[in-house]
Amino acid sequence: xxxxxxxxxxxxxxxxxxxxxKCTYSDSASNYFPWYKQELGKRPQLIIDIxxxxxxxxxxxxxxxxxxxxxxxxxxxxxxxPEDSAVYFCAASRRGGNNRLAFGxxxxxxxxx
Amino acid sequence: EAGVTQFPSHSVIEKGQTVTLRCDPISxxxxxxxxxxxxxxxxxxxxxxxxESKQDESGMPNNRFLAERTGxxxxxxxxxPAELEDSGVYFCASSQGGAETQYFGPGTxxxxx
Numbered sequence: 001x002x003x004x005x006x007x008x009x010x011x012x013x014x015x016x017x018x019x020x021x022k023c024t025y026s027d028s029a030s031n032y033f034p035w036y037k038q039e040l041g042k043r044p045q046l047i048i049d050i051x052x053x054x055x056x057x058x059x060x061x062x063x064x065x066x067x068x069x070x071x072x073x074x075x076x077x078x079x080x081x082p083e084d085s086a087v088y089f090c091a092a093s094r095r096g097g098n099n100r101l102a103f104g105x106x107x108x109x110x111x112x113x
Numbered sequence: 114e115a116g117v118t119q120f121p122s123h124s125v126i127e128k129g130q131t132v133t134l135r136c137d138p139i140s141x142x143x144x145x146x147x148x149x150x151x152x153x154x155x156x157x158x159x160x161x162x163x164x165e166s167k168q169d170e171s172g173m174p175n176n177r178f179l180a181e182r183t184g185x186x187x188x189x190x191x192x193x194p195a196e197l198e199d200s201g202v203y204f205c206a207s208s209q210g211g212a213e214t215q216y217f218g219p220g221t222x223x224x225x226x
């Protein structure tokens with residue numbers, strides 16, 4: 001089955017700096033890669049996703065890049081703010097494989113004011 | 114539109130007891146997924162319903178876990194008898210038919226003592 005690795009496990013950044021979280025996946029048939037943000041005590045919320053026919057996608061301060069050859073994808077947060085502090089999960093799934101998500105272990109991002 | 118809801122939010126039981134978790138998906142979502150996160154590890158897939166049918170239950174740990182989705186609406190996940198290693202956060206997610214985007218509930222935190 002799919003195996004998703006996520007690095008680093010924790011990340012501290014100064015407010016205003018950028019944060020980058022990287023994930024690798026093992027199944028070359030995976031073609032959908034969502035990122036979820038989970039604030040303390042709340043549900044995981046989808047913040048951005050990318051499909052395998054696209055190399056990059058951006059939404060305001062958040063962007064995701066995908067390298068299919070190397071089988072890795074990254075989340076980029078620019079101009080970080082305290083409200084960006086949360087656990088971020090990357091995931092991968094294969095269309096036609098019931099869309100079950102394989103998750104990374106999560107990354108605790110702390111934005112220091 | 115109401116999001117995915119789960120009940121209870123927390124449950125503390127003793128080893129050997131039975132617990133039933135409930136998930137109400139977003140109205141109209143045919144796909145319903147159960148996932149589990151054991152402390153410090155990744156969120157792992159348990160099973161997938163399409164309407165009332167189990168599409169994939171390959172992630173269910175063992176036969177102490179029983180999931181149902183009668184009528185294709187809400188779903189229950191029963192653990193009987195509970196063991197210490199069943200402790201964790203149980204998430205439910207739903208999606209529209211054929212869609213990749215999954216919306217998560219807040220989770221049920223289960224502690225087995």
